[in-house]
Amino acid sequence: MQRTASAWLQATPMSVVFLLFFLVPLGLVLMVSFWDFNEYELLPDFSGKQYLAVFEGCGPAATAERGGELCTTLKTYLSTLQFCVLVWACTLVIGFAVAYFLAFHVRSPGLQTALFVLCTIPFWTSNVIRMISWVPLLGRHGLVNQSLLATGLVQEPVEWLLFSDFSVVMAFVHLYTMFMIVPIFNSMMRIDRSLLEAASDCGASAWQTLWQVVVPLSRTGIVIGSIFVITIVMGDFVTIGVMGGQQIASVGKMIQVQTSYLQFPLAAANAVILLAVVMMIIWALTRLVDLRKEL
Template identity: 80%
Template sequence: MSTNTAVTAPVTDSPNRTVPAGWQAAPYTLVFVLFFLIPLGLVLMVSFWDFNEYELIPAFTVRNYLAIFEGCSALTDHGDFCVTLSTYLSTLKFSFLVWLITLVLGFAVAYFLAFHVRSSGMQTALFVLCTVPFWTSNVIRMISWVPLLGRNGLVNQGLQGIGLIDQPIEWLLFSDFSVVLAFVHLYTMFMIVPIFNSMMRIDRSLLEAASDAGASAWQTLWNVIVPLCKTGILIGSIFVITIVMGDFVTIGVMGGQQIASVGKIIQVQTSYLQFPLAAANAVILLAVVLMIIWGLTRLVDIRKEL
């Protein structure tokens, strides 16, 4: 008599144990706190400190903010704004001009790469070509304009050589023109990249449908491509505006140290060890930039578009 016995291995329940979401986000939160919130908090704290020629005095005061806006309650005798408002208006002027020019150039370049270059290899090659200026430092790229735009530079000599001008053009260098030109040269790439990324995500069948419906190229561009690229336009705009608002090196070099900006004022104040005053200016600049970003994000809900 034989009996068949079946031996079965016990089944053990081994659920997949995952790390809680809070712990997964902890390293990123730590980096955010250490490198953003704490430095920002320190700047805000120092902006309310007092100081003299020799030391910082950790005593609460609003003297720094009052000093920044001193005399801004009314126009001067010549009808001008105070120094602070004039400096902010100048900085906003540069930001607007650079944003507008980089938007037009960045959109045109991204449009050409996305819709007129069929080969992905050629797209990559041309895109890398756009990044060539970033292979050198910003200072070198700015200085390269000096022998071109100077009084005895290549541009003036060329125009005089063909008889278009009799005297060198003075405003080509160390002027608002040269500052805007350098900004556009330096930061157009920050507009190209996000717009190009948005264009590459557009379903090409939408363009074909617009064409089949009788839309012209301009109608397709304005009614189809631009609305679908608004996320890239917004991201590029935030990059360009925030960088230009805080820049002081470009304005100092290309403006011949003669054009004021908020970033330049902060740099000068720190060089004279007026850290609380510089911190107050930095807080005000941050508030202005955040208001601009808030206004831009009201136009496009970036969280829904991404």
């Protein structure tokens, strides 16, 4: 009984923080999503009107009238998922490569630590500053375009380098690759090196060892890193706004615009739907590995 009471006492502070700063705000967002509003005030109510408004014009009949074109809401969600998949793939490749190099090719613990800290340098400044720093580099009169013009590779400045899907994905990868490196590196450092020697003794090539030993044993870190990156990108609106020149839509940007126009119930409904989508993605990822068992 004393051990049980002690365990509950130790868990109480974190439980209170979790309740006050996660469950209560989430409950309030869910509650407001069923309210109504006008130009001046929120109207406490219990109605699914806001959820219907989110998907207004998304039915089969309305889609057929538009010649099969998807409604704005679905196009926005698909655009957000597209960014999410592209950023996830890029961060996974880069993060896995960097983590593999640090874990298996850097022998000195001191150098390993120094290189790992070097990867965190971009986090020493704010996200906005890091994003703005790309503007003089990729802009119409930026360093990249000036170099391309000087070498004669292009005859006029390349327009898609900035304020485009490319710049948004690049900024996301720059900002969030570290969230993929850390958990994968942690998983790789826990791999028993004798397993690699055993694979080599059995005649496995370097690629076979990578795919059949390292990757399966790193899947916990891959899943955790994927959850970090996906959840951040799905809700991000600042990066898309800055690097997209306020011209690219995303679910987070849509929610931000709705709150700026004081359409809080509509924004709350979109937030609940977005949360449901993210939770389904996380559920699918956690089916690949039992995180509680692995951690």
